[in-house]
Amino acid sequence: MLIKLHKYFILIALFGGGFFIGAADLQAATDDHGNSATAATAAAFGKNIAGRIEVRRDVDYFKFQVPRKGLLTVFTRGGTDTYGVLSDASGKVLKRSNDGAASTDGKNFRLRYQVPGAGTYYVAVRYYRNAGAGRYVLRATFRATAVTADDHGNTVASASALTLNSSSIVAGNIERAGDLDYFRFTLTQKGKLVVTTTGNTDTFGRLHAADGKVLVANNDAGAGNNFRITRTLNAGTYLVSVRHRSSTGTGTYQLRLTFTPGTASSGFLFPFKAGRTWTVCQGYNTASITHVGTLRYALDLSIDPDSANGSSGCLLSTAGASTGQSVLAPAAGKIAWEGMSLGLKVDVVCLVLDKVAGNGGRSVMLGHLSLQDGLGMGSVVKSGQLLGTVNAPSAMNGAYAHIHVSMYQSATCQGSSMALGKVFGGSYDFSTDGSTQQWRGTRVSR
Known part of the structure; x- marks a missing residue:
């Protein structure tokens, strides 16, 4: 607890008896970093930030702006036994750390967290068990997750063109959350089309008309968690779109199209x-x-x-x-x-x-x-x-x-x-x- 600015009297008891009363002006200790998320110090990646736990139960808050998905690492250096807490913009605690695992950490905390995307994150620093005070140096790093090139277009306009034979197979990959793969093909005559995927990814498929209108959709009619669509179609151009059943899921798959012409x-x-x-x-x-x-x-x-x-x-x-x-x-x-x-x-x-x-x-x-x-x-x-x-x-x-x-x-x-x-x-x-x-x-x- 910090002492408020005021005038205080000090009583000094003498060894062997007697006492002395005097007045003194005490200077309030200045807090170097705010004690809440709203008063947090804005921090940059790759920079050393000096900090001090001035008194017991003092907490220092720091704010980081993360640009995209990636690995956030925050740690301290120094002789103070620090304790760190990572939270998101809503105040939800994401991770806690006392003593880091690195050989150089000693009694310093080290937080490592894979952030899902751009946003504001907070780190609170205090003395372990609020048992003391001391100085430290805070440092944070961020390594963005590499962006994987999309294998198939996410829209009707950017759909991958397929040459449809009696049976056609093409590899696909849901590289990231929300990825959608479109494929375009043309039937020269009326017949039965079967579209399905194989593999361990839980796929969801849709068959579209040439303008993108959904004709039919399916989740798990195929083997395992794969979709399967069977439809008799007239000659014309059509599309198939494939996504993960989960909005956050990823994974590879094999798309199979089998066409049987009419007599x-x-x-x-x-x-x-x-x-x-x-x-x-x-x-x-x-x-x-x-x-x-x-x-x-x-x-x-x-x-x-x-x-x-x-x-x-x-x-x-x-x-x-x-x-x-x-x-x-x-x-x-x-x-x-x-x-x-x-x-x-x-x-x-x-x-x-x-x-x-x-x-x-x-x-x-x-x-x-x-x-x-x-x-x-x-x-x-x-x-x-x-x-x-x-x-x-x-x-x-x-x-x-x-x-x-x-x-x-x-x-x-x-x-x-x-x-x-x-x-x-x-x-x-x-x-x-x-x-x-x-x-x-x-x-x-x-």
């Missing part, structure tokens, strides 16, 4: 928009019209349900009904050639398929359309992608707006056309029995 029959589409019904207005073997010879196995489609009325081909009174309708790619592939650009004066395109169709077809001829800007010979297209629009009646389409469909075993739409069979899936079976005008009047839907 060829279910992957081949009618070349018009979903939700529509069209009519076969000219079928196989039309003899006196156009589906003869190498083109005998072809279908002409019109959006008008009355187009098949009459005795022969597409009913001319409905000739313009399909003009301007969208023509879509029935499957993924590449445009092998386009009649108009070759100077053939035919408004048809040949699409070589990425995958052989269920009837063995390698290519499909589509007519009679104007291609979208930017599409032409060599263009790669996805299943269901807009290719163009149906042309108005003209000499090139027999004065009737329609979509022509025929398939070939060659990759160039050359040679004889082949029966379409069950390529469209479902209950549709365009096999042939050799009859004329076969399949004329059939209604088809997506």
Whole structure:
């Protein structure tokens, strides 16, 4: 306890009897460092700070500003038996120390603490058991934890690009608390995707649409504490994000993506928009019209349900009904050639398929359309992608707006056309029995 500034009287008893009374002015001892966190001395790392426990129960407080996560070490030097207490900005005691473990510590304390991040920390220094007074020198050091480079981006925009095969594996690491790893991949066709992790890290995974919208999330459906997501997806771009289940957890993992494509029959589409019904207005073997010879196995489609009325081909009174309708790619592939650009004066395109169709077809001829800007010979297209629009009646389409469909075993739409069979899936079976005008009047839907 420090003596307050005041005038005191001193009584001195003499040896052998008698006494003496006198007055004296006493000077109050000055405290070198504050006795509370609010009065703490701001201290710098790597600097020696002189301190003194002036009287019993005196406590000296010091304040340190830590810039980021790392190791904080605080100790004293000197002959005084010191005791140290480390606390955070809220006053919570984090660690205490009496005599340090280093050979040079003697009776001096040494505090070592791994701070989780930037903040204010306090160290209180007193005499051990408040049993005395004395001088000391305080010193503190700080060693920041090395920042590990992020292996995969933390956002949709910075996602790591994956080339998805039937099975793809990539290593990942949740380097620090709150780390999030994003991966981006593209499916060229509809199929089943299984995404999971392996390893000892407790992972949490999410499947996202291309814009980042969460489609599904999972925690522990995989082996151990690993997530697992199974989903049937259409062709398109998707993302997977991986984090630790705990907001403070870290650890390595292996990300596994397994993709199983849909069957060829279910992957081949009618070349018009979903939700529509069209009519076969000219079928196989039309003899006196156009589906003869190498083109005998072809279908002409019109959006008008009355187009098949009459005795022969597409009913001319409905000739313009399909003009301007969208023509879509029935499957993924590449445009092998386009009649108009070759100077053939035919408004048809040949699409070589990425995958052989269920009837063995390698290519499909589509007519009679104007291609979208930017599409032409060599263009790669996805299943269901807009290719163009149906042309108005003209000499090139027999004065009737329609979509022509025929398939070939060659990759160039050359040679004889082949029966379409069950390529469209479902209950549709365009096999042939050799009859004329076969399949004329059939209604088809997506």
